[in-house]
Amino acid sequence: xxxxxxxxxxxxxxxxxxxxxxxxxxxxxxxxxxxxxxxxxxxxxxxxxxxxxxxxxxxxxxxxxxxxxxxxxxxxxxxxxxxxxxxxxxxxxxxxxxxxxxxxxxxxxxxxxxxxxxxxxxxxxxxxxxxxxxxxxxxxxxxxxxxxxxxxxxxxxxxxxxxxxxxxxxxxxxxxxxxxxxxxxxxxxxxxxxxxxxxxxxxxxxxxxxxxxxxxxxxxxxxxxxxxxxxxxxxxxxxxxxxxxxxxxxxxxxxxxxxxxxxxxxxxxxxxxxxxxxxxxxxxxxxxxxxxxxxxxxxxxxxxxxxxxxxxxxxxxxxxxxxxxxxxxxxxxxxxxxxxxxxxxxxxxxxxxxxxxxxxxxxxxxxxxxxxxxxxxxxxxxxxxxxxxxxxxxxxxxxxxxxxxxxxxxxxxxxxxxxxxxxxxxxxxxxxxxxxxxxxxxxxxxxxxxxxxxxxxxxxxxxxxxxxxxxxxxxxx
Ligand code: ATP
Ligand code: MN
Numbered sequence: 001x002x003x004x005x006x007x008x009x010x011x012x013x014x015x016x017x018x019x020x021x022x023x024x025x026x027x028x029x030x031x032x033x034x035x036x037x038x039x040x041x042x043x044x045x046x047x048x049x050x051x052x053x054x055x056x057x058x059x060x061x062x063x064x065x066x067x068x069x070x071x072x073x074x075x076x077x078x079x080x081x082x083x084x085x086x087x088x089x090x091x092x093x094x095x096x097x098x099x100x101x102x103x104x105x106x107x108x109x110x111x112x113x114x115x116x117x118x119x120x121x122x123x124x125x126x127x128x129x130x131x132x133x134x135x136x137x138x139x140x141x142x143x144x145x146x147x148x149x150x151x152x153x154x155x156x157x158x159x160x161x162x163x164x165x166x167x168x169x170x171x172x173x174x175x176x177x178x179x180x181x182x183x184x185x186x187x188x189x190x191x192x193x194x195x196x197x198x199x200x201x202x203x204x205x206x207x208x209x210x211x212x213x214x215x216x217x218x219x220x221x222x223x224x225x226x227x228x229x230x231x232x233x234x235x236x237x238x239x240x241x242x243x244x245x246x247x248x249x250x251x252x253x254x255x256x257x258x259x260x261x262x263x264x265x266x267x268x269x270x271x272x273x274x275x276x277x278x279x280x281x282x283x284x285x286x287x288x289x290x291x292x293x294x295x296x297x298x299x300x301x302x303x304x305x306x307x308x309x310x311x312x313x314x315x316x317x318x319x320x321x322x323x324x325x326x327x328x329x330x331x332x333x334x335x336x337x338x339x340x341x342x343x344x345x346x347x348x349x350x351x352x353x354x355x356x357x358x359x360x361x362x363x364x365x366x367x368x369x370x371x372x373x374x375x376x377x378x379x380x381x382x383x384x385x386x387x388x389x390x391x392x393x394x395x396x397x398x399x400x401x402x403x404x405x406x407x408x409x410x411x412x413x414x415x416x417x418x419x420x421x422x423x424x425x426x427x428x429x430x431x432x433x434x435x436x437x438x439x440x441x442x443x444x445x446x447x448x449x450x451x452x453x454x455x456x457x458x459x460x461x462x463x464x465x466x467x468x469x470x471x472x473x474x475x476x477x
Contacts, residue, residue, distance in 0.1 A: 066098030156206030170201035247444035404445020
């Protein structure tokens with residue numbers, strides 16, 4: 001059967017006067033005549049006008065919010081206001097009923113918390129439809145961006161035997177019988193009996209493998225699921241999230257920053273150019289939500305303006321040392337408002353990052369050259385011996401969106417770093433060999449995909465930008 005999507009019916013003007021068949025779900029049904037029909041192809045509904053005489057009463061009773069229906073009829077210019085075309089229905093089929101006594105999504109406002117518990121149905125709402133269409137658009141734009149720049153996508157393993165990635169707590173992967181774990185002489189788990197003959201975990205990053213790829217293919221990127229068993233119930237962390245990790249040979253820290261900035265600006269521009277219907281909906285939604293909030297919590301710029309702002313303005317670039325100086329001269333510092341004192345040598349806290357991005361600079365900020373002490377072993381040691389060639393990009397309202405660095409390419413320095421981080425060389429022998437054979441300057445970064453989607457949708461909880469979030473005590477659906 002040839003069907004037309006709601007988006008096609010609404011936008012292809014040559015369909016006016018033609019007979020079409022549309023399948024979708026009923027959003028509302030008014031006056032026993034007007035169905036607002038949505039099929040997910042667009043934020044907009046199409047109005048299907050059903051003539052009472054032509055359809056039996058029993059069938060009419062089944063046109064309830066949430067029901068799946070198939071309508072056939074002629075596309076005509078609309079009489080009512082608010083829509084250009086509508087369907088004059090002459091054939092009508094109920095495909096799947098939705099009992100109004102039970103269907104949880106009624107045509108009224110539901111809270112995001114309520115909808116999180118109905119994750120199997122929430123994609124049928126305007127808000128989540130818009131979010132997940134934008135999520136798709138961003139995924140597509142990312143592949144397109146890298147492809148056009150000569151990068152190759154690399155599929156790095158999801159199960160990893162390397163415990164050197166050092167980005168956080170890992171999820172163990174095992175086929176051992178948990179009720180009867182084989183023990184070695186030291187009474188520790190005998191991992192040689194496990195599936196892979198060694199301890200394995202879900203990956204926290206594809207970077208180490210992506211580096212191997214970059215040192216052969218020049219420019220590569222990964223785009224895959226990433227797992228962190230962080231027991232932090234924040235609005236910015238998931239236990240399973242998607243990460244994009246480009247890695248480039250013969251590129252230093254500045255090249256890396258330039259790539260990251262251009263990449264993020266391109267993605268914001270892509271959303272503005274291709275997703276305006278959904279953006280306008282989310283923008284209006286945010287403005288309405290803001291009205292319910294106290295002045296101080298409202299957005300200074302609305303969603304669309306924030307995207308435009310990012311495309312139009314260079315990011316601020318400062319070093320960690322400069323960031324500490326700014327914080328030490330700030331009002332909240334002098335008024336003792338920070339819960340943690342900013343101090344050279346300790347990591348920036350969320351409150352510090354927010355001050356820099358949202359109060360001081362009011363724009364995205366790239367912070368570079370962090371102390372080596374709290375950054376990963378593979379980041380390149382700077383001449384000062386104290387800092388490494390790292391860079392984080394912080395976004396207003398989001399916090400860290402990108403973390404990256406120039407990688408340590410000098411074998412002797414890298415071996416020293418392994419020692420200092422208690423990483424046995426035999427665990428990363430393959431990584432070290434790339435520094436032995438044809439080593440070169442190279443750099444890369446990781447973009448948290450959901451944090452990007454938060455930025456382009458204006459959603460403030462990361463659980464609302466992934467279809468089925470994984471978080472502590474939460475793996476339903
Ligand atoms: P954060 O300080 O926010 O925990 P991180 O320093 O642990 O981040 P990286 O290890 O540098 O992050 O990971 C690269 C990117 O992946 C981050 O910039 C962020 O966008 C994203 N990210 C990290 N952890 C998570 C998580 N638990 N859920 C979702 N995205 C994450
Ligand atoms: Mn983290």
